Amino acid sequence: MNNTPVTLKFLAEKLKMSVSTVSKALNNYPTINEYTKNRVQEMARDLHFTPNKSAINLKERKSRIIGIILPNLLDHFFTRSIYGVEQFATKNGYNIIISQSHDDLQKEIQSADMLLRSRVDGLIIAISKNTQDFAHLNQFENLGIPVVYYTRNPSFNLNCHKVLGNTFQGCYQATKFLIDRGHKKIAYIGGPKMINFTHDRFNGYINALKDNHLSFDANLVAYTDFDRENTISAIQNLFSADDNTPTAIVAFKEHILFDAIKYLRHIKHPQFNKIECIGFGNNSFINYLDTPPIASVEENPESVGENAINLLLKLINKEIDMESYQKVMVDCKLIVHND
Amino acid sequence: MNNTPVTLKFLAEKLKMSVSTVSKALNNYPTINEYTKNRVQEMARDLHFTPNKSAINLKERKSRIIGIILPNLLDHFFTRSIYGVEQFATKNGYNIIISQSHDDLQKEIQSADMLLRSRVDGLIIAISKNTQDFAHLNQFENLGIPVVYYTRNPSFNLNCHKVLGNTFQGCYQATKFLIDRGHKKIAYIGGPKMINFTHDRFNGYINALKDNHLSFDANLVAYTDFDRENTISAIQNLFSADDNTPTAIVAFKEHILFDAIKYLRHIKHPQFNKIECIGFGNNSFINYLDTPPIASVEENPESVGENAINLLLKLINKEIDMESYQKVMVDCKLIVHND
DNA sequence: AATACATTTTCAAACGTTTGAAATAATTTG
DNA sequence: CAAATTATTTCAAACGTTTGAAAATGTATT
Known part of the structure; x- marks a missing residue:
């Protein structure tokens, strides 16, 4: 008053x-x-x-704010990654503004624009699945504001700073684990092909097979997206041939496995509870399933966030030159569930 | 460059x-x-x-930023509520800064402080479970910046604007539903007593019993918090008396039920898959459980967020006087799962 | 007591906008 | 064609800070 x-x-x-x-x-x-x-x-x-922060920002020509753009906050990978970012940001006197793109390019452009107006000192972004053009993001670098791409990034473009989960290694490890348990017919369910790490994961799968002298069978591979319908039909495909049905599954997201298991139970597949599967993610709900995945590929999102902010801070402080593009890989960890 | x-x-x-x-x-x-x-x-x-937004803010003496403080982003209730807030905020030309208190008072004070420095035009907050003193929040109102408490709020204090889920009604409805299905021994598992809506839910339970001429049995009530250990022991208590064991459960959070079901299955309770239960939340994961809750109390977080931002905008625009304290209740909806 | 030096305070400009009032330019009117 | 009107542009102050340079004050030295 x-x-x-x-x-x-x-x-x-x-x-x-x-x-x-x-x-x-x-x-x-x-x-x-x-x-x-x-x-x-x-x-x-x-x-x-x-x-008054506005006055200070104006005077200092900086904001002590880090912008974050990500597809949405309902995905635990992203919310967990924010933990990592926030922790180190506040420790260094920076605040964060989080903006959701809802996986929509237009919304992403809007978010970028508002963060630019707010004169953030740096940007961390997981791009939307439709982002092909980067004009709205290049603006930042033109103004000398560093940008770090994390997780979702322009795969073809080497001229940017990236922090990625080592999804190849994660998928390789998962596949290897199943091979070591004696599986010969391991299915792979991949994600949307637009998302860059889909291929890395597939390569992890392929390489693990090859290194262990298992032949690759195209019938054991299916693709889906974030839509349940498509997941179901992908699974149907995999299990359509009665003679050559997989005994194990590696999936690019854990919840695909939940759908798979549910479907197999539903159709009363003779050994639905024998099939061993592993997916990316490490959802705590696994503990509640009757037929849980045998292991999870933990992507360490907090660590990804941590690496992203640390790289960004170094760029802001000019400890690393903006032109010397960095690529940081964060290893995944296989978590074996022994219930 | x-x-x-x-x-x-x-x-x-x-x-x-x-x-x-x-x-x-x-x-x-x-x-x-x-x-x-x-x-x-x-x-x-x-x-x-x-x-340059800083310059504009300074000149205009406002920021077109809404601050949000919430315990954490790992809880789907909160992330979903942000959807509602964000949608209406951006529609009205406001941006949002989200800050997590991690349910810690000190961190909440820090967050409040930084939002105050940023001269947000309004604040939406779900207080931490330890917030007893409100000096850090009253500051906003002293500066003429409206504050809307949502979900978690100072229950004893009428002199503030609140938007709440009608948790009484939700719990009443859930209990009533179970009564209508013929249950006589319905257990109630409540949350931390510090959190204000714990009591409202309990009252919903009690009133439903009373209105339907069922007697209240203190042995059918247990309390827990967000810790699994405590949940397990709460459930153990409920099921310790062999003769008077509940046939249905109402829980203040759905995941408590997951623990309950798992525990009952684990101890091979003779009718673990007969016990019908309902909890607050509406986790999509339910679909994957073998023994899912029979229904969920959907708290409509998006709608809670929406109501909070709408109230806040009215306060900012002085359509509602800051002194005429508002209380908005958002009804819950019982979602029956027919698998 | 005059000078030199150290300590402390103030001046003034700058950061990038907005906006009412004043100034200027262009057009109409009698 | 001068005066009155209207259209357009510019002036200047303000928003709340920071900070190097200049000014003022205080203290020590000879």
Whole structure:
């Protein structure tokens, strides 16, 4: 209800000194007399002085804000990754603004635009699945604002900073694990081909087969997206040939397995609870399933976030040159569930 | 890599006109000549002029930013509620800054402080479970910045704006549903007593029993928190008496039921798959359980968020007086799962 | 007491916008 | 064609900070 805002000027008038003295006292300048400092700080406290960030930003030509754009907040991978980012950002005096693109290019452009107006000091982004053109993101770098792509990134483009889960290694490990358990017919269910890591995972699968002298069978591979219908039909395909049916599955997302298991149970597949499967993710709900995946590929999202912010901070502080493009890989970890 | 930032002044020099003309042209002032407007707008586009929000905020004495503080982003209730907020905020030209308190008072105070410095135009908050003192939040109202409490709120305090799920009604409905299915021994598992809606839910349960002439049995009530250990022991208690064991459960959070079912299966309770249960939440994961809850109490988080932002916008626009404290209740909906 | 030096405070400009009032230019009117 | 009107542009101050340079004050030295 206070109508005159408490500004430096206001404090200065109260204390009968100049604005600069007040400013310097609050910022603990060595040239300011101790007694004066105390008086100023006390008054500032009493009157609940809160420095106006807009004014400071304007003056300093920076915002101490990091922007984050991601497809959505309903995906645990992303919310977990924010933990990592936030932790290190606040530790270094930065705040974060999170914006969702809802996997829509137009919305992503809007988000980028507002973050640009807010003059964020850096941007961390997981691009939408339709992002082909990068004009809206290149703007940042043109203004000298560093951008770090994480997880979802322009795969063809080497001229950007990236932090990625080592999804090849994760998929290789998962496949290898199943091979070591004696499986010969391991199916692979991949994700939308537009998303860049889909191929890396597939390659992990292929390489594990090859390295272990198993032949590749195209009938054991199916693709789906985030839509359940498509997942079901992908699974139907895999299990259509009665003679050559898989005994294990590797899936690009764990919840595909949930659908798979449910479907197999539904059609009363003779050994639906024998099929061993592994997916990316590490959903705590696994504990509640009757027929849980045998293992999960933990992507360590917090660590991905952590690496992204650390790289970004180095770019902001010019410890790394913006032109020397970095690529950081974060290893996955196979979590074996022994219920 | 552009080192001279593109500002109004810069444009003005290029165009050989005054800064104010440029400003007014970009803001489409009627007093500016059409031809001039076109020239200015074209140049602004070509040079990628981006207005500096800090400068505007400073001048306008507002930020067009809404702050949100919530315990964490791993809880689907909160992430879903953000959808509602975001949608209406952006529609009205506001951006949002999300900050997590991690259910820690100190962190909440920090968040509040940074949002205050950022001079948000309004605040939406779900308080941490330890928030007893509200000095850090009252500051906002002292500066004329409206605050809307949502979901988690100071229950004892009537002098604040609130948007709440009608958790009483939700719990009543759930209990009633089970009664109608013939259950006589319905257990209730409540949440942390610090959280205000725990009691409302309990009252919903009690009232449903009473209205349907079922007697209340204290042995059928247990409390837990977000910790699995405690949940297990709560369930153990409920099922310790061999003679008087519940046939149905209402739980304040759905995942408690997952633990309950798992536990009952584990101890091979004679009718673990007969026990009918209902919890708050509406986790899509339910579809994958062998023994799913019979129904869910959908709390409509998007709608809660929507109501919160709408109320806040009205307060910001002074359509509602800050002193006339509002309380909005959002009804829950019972979702019956017929597998 | 005059000078030198150190300590402390203030001045003034800058950051990038907005906007009412004043100035200027262009057009109409009698 | 001068005066009155209207259209368009510019001036100048303000928003709340920061900060190097200049000014003022205080203290020590001879």
